[in-house]
Amino acid sequence: MKVEQISIFLENKPGSLEEATRILKDAGINIRTLSLADTTDFGVLRLIVNDVETASRVLKEQGLRFSRTTVVAVEVPDQPGGLHGILGVLSKNGINVEYLYAFVEKSGRNAVIIFRFDDPDAAIEVLRKNGMTVLPGAKIYSL
Amino acid sequence: MIYNEDFETLPHEALEALQLKRLKQVAQRVYHTVGFYKKAFDEAGVLPDDIKTLDDLRLFPFTTKQDLQANYPFGMFAVPMSSIVRLHASSGTTGRSTVVGYTQRDIDNWSELMARCLVAAGITKNDIIHNAYGYGLFTGGLGIHYGAERMGASVIPVSGGNTKRQIMILQDFGPTAICCTPSYALNLAEEGKAMGINMKALKLRIGIFGAEPWSEKRRLEIEEALAISALNIYGLSEIMGPGVSMECHEGRHGMHIFEDHFLVETINPDTGDVLPPGEEGELVFTTLSKEAFPLIRFRSRDISRLLPDPCRCGRTLVRMDRITGRSDDMLIIRGVNVFPSQIEAVLTGIEGLEPHYQIIVDRAGNLDTLEVQVEVGEQLFSNADEVKVLQNMERRIANDIKEFLGVSARVKLVEPKSLRRFEGKASRVQDRRQP
Numbered sequence: 001m002k003v004e005q006i007s008i009f010l011e012n013k014p015g016s017l018e019e020a021t022r023i024l025k026d027a028g029i030n031i032r033t034l035s036l037a038d039t040t041d042f043g044v045l046r047l048i049v050n051d052v053e054t055a056s057r058v059l060k061e062q063g064l065r066f067s068r069t070t071v072v073a074v075e076v077p078d079q080p081g082g083l084h085g086i087l088g089v090l091s092k093n094g095i096n097v098e099y100l101y102a103f104v105e106k107s108g109r110n111a112v113i114i115f116r117f118d119d120p121d122a123a124i125e126v127l128r129k130n131g132m133t134v135l136p137g138a139k140i141y142s143l
Numbered sequence: 144m145i146y147n148e149d150f151e152t153l154p155h156e157a158l159e160a161l162q163l164k165r166l167k168q169v170a171q172r173v174y175h176t177v178g179f180y181k182k183a184f185d186e187a188g189v190l191p192d193d194i195k196t197l198d199d200l201r202l203f204p205f206t207t208k209q210d211l212q213a214n215y216p217f218g219m220f221a222v223p224m225s226s227i228v229r230l231h232a233s234s235g236t237t238g239r240s241t242v243v244g245y246t247q248r249d250i251d252n253w254s255e256l257m258a259r260c261l262v263a264a265g266i267t268k269n270d271i272i273h274n275a276y277g278y279g280l281f282t283g284g285l286g287i288h289y290g291a292e293r294m295g296a297s298v299i300p301v302s303g304g305n306t307k308r309q310i311m312i313l314q315d316f317g318p319t320a321i322c323c324t325p326s327y328a329l330n331l332a333e334e335g336k337a338m339g340i341n342m343k344a345l346k347l348r349i350g351i352f353g354a355e356p357w358s359e360k361r362r363l364e365i366e367e368a369l370a371i372s373a374l375n376i377y378g379l380s381e382i383m384g385p386g387v388s389m390e391c392h393e394g395r396h397g398m399h400i401f402e403d404h405f406l407v408e409t410i411n412p413d414t415g416d417v418l419p420p421g422e423e424g425e426l427v428f429t430t431l432s433k434e435a436f437p438l439i440r441f442r443s444r445d446i447s448r449l450l451p452d453p454c455r456c457g458r459t460l461v462r463m464d465r466i467t468g469r470s471d472d473m474l475i476i477r478g479v480n481v482f483p484s485q486i487e488a489v490l491t492g493i494e495g496l497e498p499h500y501q502i503i504v505d506r507a508g509n510l511d512t513l514e515v516q517v518e519v520g521e522q523l524f525s526n527a528d529e530v531k532v533l534q535n536m537e538r539r540i541a542n543d544i545k546e547f548l549g550v551s552a553r554v555k556l557v558e559p560k561s562l563r564r565f566e567g568k569a570s571r572v573q574d575r576r577q578p
Contacts, residue, residue: 007528009519011558037530041537041555042519044528065518065559067525098529116529 001124002070003114003137004052008045009065012038020045020064027058032143033114035101046101048073048114050141071116072123073140075133078104078111086113089130095123105143112140146262146294147255150403151458158459159197162406165431167194170203173437176221179214180439200406200429201417205440208241208471211381216242222435231380232280234479234549236488243282243380244435250289252432253383256401257290260389263399263456264351264374266320268295273313273347275323275331276354276478277303281549282384283354283478287322290386296320303327310335317346324478325357325365325373329509332368343370349392351376353385354478356466375465381441382428388463397450397462404432407461408440409449412470423448425470426463444471472572474504476511479550483571486515486552489543495523496540499559505575513552515544518559 010016017036024031030050037044049055052068059066076082083102090097098116105112112135117123127134145151153161170191173180184190187204194200211219215237220227222244229245245253266272272291276283284302291298299318301309309331312318321328328350335342347369353376365373377398378385387405388398400407408417409424418424426443430436446469450462474481483502491498497520505512523536533556540554 005528007524009524009533009556009558016558039530039534042533042557044530044533046528063560065521065524067528069528 001134001136002120003073003140005069005071006047006055007067007069010043010045012041023058023062027054029055033103048140070120071114072120073135074113075110075135093126095126144262146259153459161403163197169437170194203439205442206438207442211241220244220435221437227435231282233380235485236547239485239488246434249433249435254289254293256386257286258294260376260386261290261294263389263391264349265392266296266349270320271297271318273299273301273318273321275301282380286384286386306334313345319346320349321347322351324354325352325361326509328365347371353377355475379443391456393456394454397464399458399460399462402460406431420449420451444469476513476550481548481550485548489547502572515552516555516557519556
């Protein structure tokens with residue numbers, strides 16, 4: 001039920017983000033969703049793509065510093081309180097969120113929230129017990 | 144004024160006779176008490192008895208910084224620890240630091256040499272000295288301090304840092320002399336001015352500056368900014384600390400080397416050949432009176448030249464010109480000696496880092512800046528893609544550099560391959576400072 005995410009280390013300088021997206025474009029990789037965390041010196045670009053293996057291969061070939069991390073995708077109705085409900089469940093169960101980002105599905109009915117947890121398995125168990133919809137990787141890659 | 148007229152104005156023949164006598168003694172002593180020298184002399188096929196004239200010194204092998212590091216911490220000491228009363232050390236991780244020891248007589252001699260320096264600058268016992276050299280393992284602070292007490296001036300042991308408080312002391316205590324690095328003097332002048340203080344109206348009249356290379360242009364800047372007479376001092380902890388040589392206020396050109404305690408040679412750094420006086424080369428020092436840490440032909444790596452002409456001040460001691468460079472890759476950052484290899488040692492000491500780095504030295508205002516760019520290695524990034532982990536790593540590297548090398552660095556993580564790959568011995572250092 002987990003999703004693989006690609007994280008790319010980028011310096012804060014003109015062109016570094018463009019280089020990363022160009023490499024993915026040239027390999028025909030489609031980006032499902034992304035987020036960028038930044039500091040004064042550097043940023044971390046986090047991506048969910050349609051083909052993790054190919055993306056990893058081309059990034060490695062081009063010498064970019066990246067890693068593959070496990071995240072959890074949760075579907076919520078795109079309406080007020082959707083995210084809050086999940087966070088309430090997590091906090092009640094003592095689950096710590098490292099970071100998250102979100103996007104709205106094409107249908108427009110649901111939002112998908114990507115979570116990074118210390119312990120994804122424990123988080124998934126808690127979410128499912130509480131009736132949340134945890135999306136499998138295959139579903140996200142092919143959205 | 145001359146503090147020790149007898150020794151500072153010795154006629155040349157008498158000085159050489161004294162040097163020869165002391166050289167023979169120190170060669171005997173190191174051969175019989177320091178394992179390193181026994182081995183080095185034996186390997187070079189020389190014996191202390193081979194010294195018949197001062198020129199015979201060139202038969203003897205050099206001592207390098209690497210030799211000192213290889214004998215870390217106390218391997219070069221010529222006396223038992225019970226005779227040592229003081230230890231100082233250069234910055235650096237284990238095996239990259241140099242530890243020096245002093246007997247009571249060494250401290251007495253050092254105090255006398257520093258007293259000579261202060262008097263040569265025109266300082267009297269009526270002066271108050273603001274001593275902003277760092278106190279601690281660094282020799283600067285305590286060296287000046289003991290010299291000041293020896294010649295009877297009042298000394299304010301203000302040490303380094305805390306610039307606003309220093310400016311308050313400069314105003315309130317009214318020191319008439321200041322000792323620090325030349326860049327810190329300019330920094331004080333600038334900060335004081337920014338605080339709305341007329342720094343030229345302070346009671347300061349003399350400044351003694353050293354521990355980093357500086358130029359005549361900087362001398363004029365400092366003299367203008369603080370309305371003082373600025374003089375150059377030289378020393379190195381391996382040989383003694385500050386007080387190996389000092390500019391006199393009468394001559395203001397070149398630093399008199401206290402030749403009754405130190406024998407100086409100039410060599411071609413590539414061949415090791417001794418150069419005639421006046422030619423530019425690397426200075427090599429032999430200690431003539433040191434008990435705890437005597438060194439034979441220590442390669443200072445400082446490039447300068449000797450000025451053999453007599454000086455108007457009356458001292459017969461030879462002068463050395465300003466240091467114009469180094470014959471190794473040592474950097475002097477805010478008065479702290481830093482070797483790129485020490486930074487590399489810090490990086491390799493941190494789990495998950497690869498030693499791909501570049502050092503960028505620059506100057507912001509009057510203060511040196513050190514930036515260390517480190518490539519993000521696979522291991523570091525695979526362990527966590529979280530920004531906080533990377534930021535913690537930056538902080539950790541900066542802390543380790545500060546702790547081991549005593550200098551603040553800005554650490555920046557960079558993408559792999561963004562640093563130039565070096566072939567052979569090309570430098571990992573970019574020094575953008577203007578002298």
